[in-house]
Amino acid sequence: MDFRILQTFVVAAANENFHQTAEALFIAQPTVSQHIRLLERELGIQLFMRVGKYVRLTPAGRRFLPHAKGMLEQYHNGLDDLLSWRQGYRETLQLVASPIIARTSLPHLVHRYTRQFPDVDISIKIADSIEIGPMVQSGQADLGLSRMIPGELQLDTFLIQYEPVVFAVPHNGGDMESPLPDWEQELSTKRLLTHNHPVYWDDLLLLLRRRGIPLRSMVVSHVDITKRFIEEGLGVSFLPRSAVIRELFENRFIELETPGIELPKAGSYLVLPKQSVSVATERFVEILQMLYPPLAPV
Numbered sequence: 001m002d003f004r005i006l007q008t009f010v011v012a013a014a015n016e017n018f019h020q021t022a023e024a025l026f027i028a029q030p031t032v033s034q035h036i037r038l039l040e041r042e043l044g045i046q047l048f049m050r051v052g053k054y055v056r057l058t059p060a061g062r063r064f065l066p067h068a069k070g071m072l073e074q075y076h077n078g079l080d081d082l083l084s085w086r087q088g089y090r091e092t093l094q095l096v097a098s099p100i101i102a103r104t105s106l107p108h109l110v111h112r113y114t115r116q117f118p119d120v121d122i123s124i125k126i127a128d129s130i131e132i133g134p135m136v137q138s139g140q141a142d143l144g145l146s147r148m149i150p151g152e153l154q155l156d157t158f159l160i161q162y163e164p165v166v167f168a169v170p171h172n173g174g175d176m177e178s179p180l181p182d183w184e185q186e187l188s189t190k191r192l193l194t195h196n197h198p199v200y201w202d203d204l205l206l207l208l209r210r211r212g213i214p215l216r217s218m219v220v221s222h223v224d225i226t227k228r229f230i231e232e233g234l235g236v237s238f239l240p241r242s243a244v245i246r247e248l249f250e251n252r253f254i255e256l257e258t259p260g261i262e263l264p265k266a267g268s269y270l271v272l273p274k275q276s277v278s279v280a281t282e283r284f285v286e287i288l289q290m291l292y293p294p295l296a297p298v
Contacts (some may be wrong), residue, residue, distance in 0.1 A: 001042065003075050006068050008035040009047065013065050016054045091117075093280040096125040096132050096141035100197075100223055101268055104242040106145065112287055120280045129198045136271050142281045144271035148198045149298055154275075158295040160268040160288060165200060166255045167263070168227075168244050169236045183256040184213055191235035192217045196226040200264040204238060207261055227253075240266040270295060 012021040012032060022029040040047050047061035057065065093113075097106050102124070110122065127135060133150025135141045144150075149157050169186050172178070187208065194217045195201045208215060218235060220226045223243050229235055231252060247253040270288060272281070289295050 001071070002038075003072065005035045005039050006072055008032055009039055010065070010068050010072060012036065012048070012055065013057055013061065016056060018055060091119065091278065091280040092121045092123070093143075093278070093284060094123050094125070094141045095143055095145070095284070096127050096135050097145040098129045098132065098147045099126055100147055100240060100243050101145045102126050103224075104245075105268070109284075109287060109291070112291075113284055116287070117280070117283055120283075132271055136273055139273075142273075142278060143284060146269045146271050147266065149267075149269060150271055154273065156272045156274055157298050158270040158272075159298050160270055160292045160295060162265040162267050164241050165197075165204075165238050165263045165266055166241050166244065166248075167236070167258050168230060168239050168247070168253045169256055170230050170233055171251050171254050180254065180256060183258050184211075186236055186256065188214050193220045193226045193229055193235040193237040195219045195221055196223045196237065197240065197266060200238075200266060204264060211261065238263065269298065 008021065008025060008027075008031075011024050012018060015021045015024065018032045018036075019029050022032045025032070036048060043060075043064070045060045046058050047064065048055040049058055050056075106124075110124070113120070114122065125135070125141060129146045129148040132141075132144035132146040133152040133155055136144045136150075137152045137154050145160075167183055167186075169181060169190070172181060192208075192215050194205065205215070205217070220229060220237075223239060226237050226239065227244065227247060230237060231247075241248075241255075244253055244255075248255055270285065272285070277285075285295070
């Protein structure tokens with residue numbers, strides 16, 4: 001079976017429009033129609049029906065679609081494996097990490113790993129922590145570096161480290177002798193940017209409201225956007241120290257103490273499948289154990 005024809009079928013099923021499919025694949029629209037006719041002829045069944053300017057999958061087309069995607073995935077995986085082999089790689093390591101870890105500790109880990117094991121082909125995916133457990137459990141990644149404990153049962157999870165959460169506000173432009181702003185006043189007069197971390201926000205908001213501080217909040221789901229908003233004077237936030245260490249050092253942010261409120265700690269976690277792992281994965285875990293001893297099971 002021609003995999004170019006399978007690719008055309010999968011893209012057409014997603015777009016439900018042959019013209020858009022042709023644009024996405026950089027081929028002519030008559031070629032799209034020809035590919036679909038050839039595939040239908042080979043399978044002996046109609047895959048699409050026309051509805052005005054659009055096309056819709058027939059019941060047979062919907063049934064065949066996941067098989068087509070699976071065949072394409074196996075084909076591309078085979079090409080990737082062959083390319084790695086030709087480039088001299090003997091092993092592979094698929095790693096998925098949360099954005100915070102990817103921007104802070106991961107570069108040092110990868111640098112150390114590639115220096116010690118240059119014949120391992122590493123691929124890195126960035127995903128929200130809530131997605132990391134399912135990706136490791138399904139085999140899409142050999143290991144995960146997450147900011148939350150996954151709920152999946154077929155996984156082993158280890159605490160890498162805890163770190164403090166700090167109250168970060170924009171620098172007021174004053175010198176080192178200027179008094180620091182009052183933290184409660186900052187909270188009551190500026191918008192609080194929340195839920196940029198997957199774990200601690202609900203409990204923290206409850207503590208702040210019990211203290212009677214009038215809050216105006218805005219959900220901003222990513223740390224990088226939160227930091228940009230703080231720099232632009234759009235609000236303040238509680239963030240893991242590692243996420244703002246550079247901004248604090250460069251005097252773009254100020255860290256304020258919060259007397260009377262015990263701020264939470266944020267954890268980083270190693271996520272592994274319960275079944276046996278590859279040698280490449282074991283070596284990565286060994287580097288983690290050297291840098292962050294001990295890795296404690298949770």
